Amino acid sequence: IAGITQAPTSQxxxxxxxxxxxxxxxxxxxxxxxxxxxxxxxxxxxxxSNTAGTTGKGEVPDGYSVSRANTDDFPxxxxxxxxxxxxxxxxxxxxxxxxxxxxxxxxxxxxxxL
Amino acid sequence: GQxxxxxxxxxxxxxAIVQINCTYQTSGFNxxxxxxxHAGEAPTFLSYNxxxxxxxxxxxxSFLSRSKGYSYxxxxxxxxxxxxxxxxxxxxxxxxxxxxAGTTVTVRA
Numbered sequence: 001i002a003g004i005t006q007a008p009t010s011q012x013x014x015x016x017x018x019x020x021x022x023x024x025x026x027x028x029x030x031x032x033x034x035x036x037x038x039x040x041x042x043x044x045x046x047x048x049s050n051t052a053g054t055t056g057k058g059e060v061p062d063g064y065s066v067s068r069a070n071t072d073d074f075p076x077x078x079x080x081x082x083x084x085x086x087x088x089x090x091x092x093x094x095x096x097x098x099x100x101x102x103x104x105x106x107x108x109x110x111x112x113x114l
Numbered sequence: 115g116q117x118x119x120x121x122x123x124x125x126x127x128x129x130a131i132v133q134i135n136c137t138y139q140t141s142g143f144n145x146x147x148x149x150x151x152h153a154g155e156a157p158t159f160l161s162y163n164x165x166x167x168x169x170x171x172x173x174x175x176s177f178l179s180r181s182k183g184y185s186y187x188x189x190x191x192x193x194x195x196x197x198x199x200x201x202x203x204x205x206x207x208x209x210x211x212x213x214x215a216g217t218t219v220t221v222r223a
Contacts, residue, residue: 031209033211035213040215041215042118042201042213042215043201043203043211043213045210045211045212048210050209058210059212090156090157097209098144098145098209100145100162102147102159102162103159103211104159105156105157105158106156107155107156108156
């Protein structure tokens with residue numbers, strides 16, 4: 001099935017633990033993104049990758065890291081989780097950066113840090 | 115950066131029309147998107163505007179005025195399944211999207 005998958009669906013994590021959220025797309029899209037969504041704040045960009053091998057910082061990158069070793073995968077790592085990182089995390093991808101190319105979103109990962 | 119404002123909530127009756135306004139201030143403009151997000155689900159693309167004017171897609175239309183930093187999403191012939199959050203997003207000169215907090219639309223019978 002074409003699209004974006006994320007894993008896990010949900011996770012409860014103790015503060016201080018390391019966690020990697022996985023994101024895989026099979027649409028051969030060049031660009032990929034990680035957002036967090038918090039009530040009343042909307043979606044905020046954490047990190048992005050315009051093409052395999054490159055990454056960039058978004059609006060709220062602190063405490064998170066990403067890698068883009070290939071076109072399909074874009075994992076997000078929390079090196080030492082804190083309660084303020086409790087959120088719903090969405091991965092997205094787009095074929096190109098401009099024009100009418102929209103971003104397609106994965107189903108999300110609900111993360112709770114205690 | 116971007117500053118994007120849209121109302122928090124709107125309620126309308128089945129069969130009616132609702133207009134969701136979005137105003138933005140941007141350091142660089144490269145298009146405006148509207149997404150629909152049902153509770154507990156991912157956002158899905160609704161519309162895209164880059165030039166001034168109205169784009170119509172079935173029951174949904176989106177309008178843009180770049181000089182006013184203003185857009186609206188018009189939902190016609192409302193159905194119960196249209197109850198969702200509607201997200202306004204502006205793409206900047208670096209091709210990154212900034213989202214408003216979303217407008218929750220409740221459709222009542």
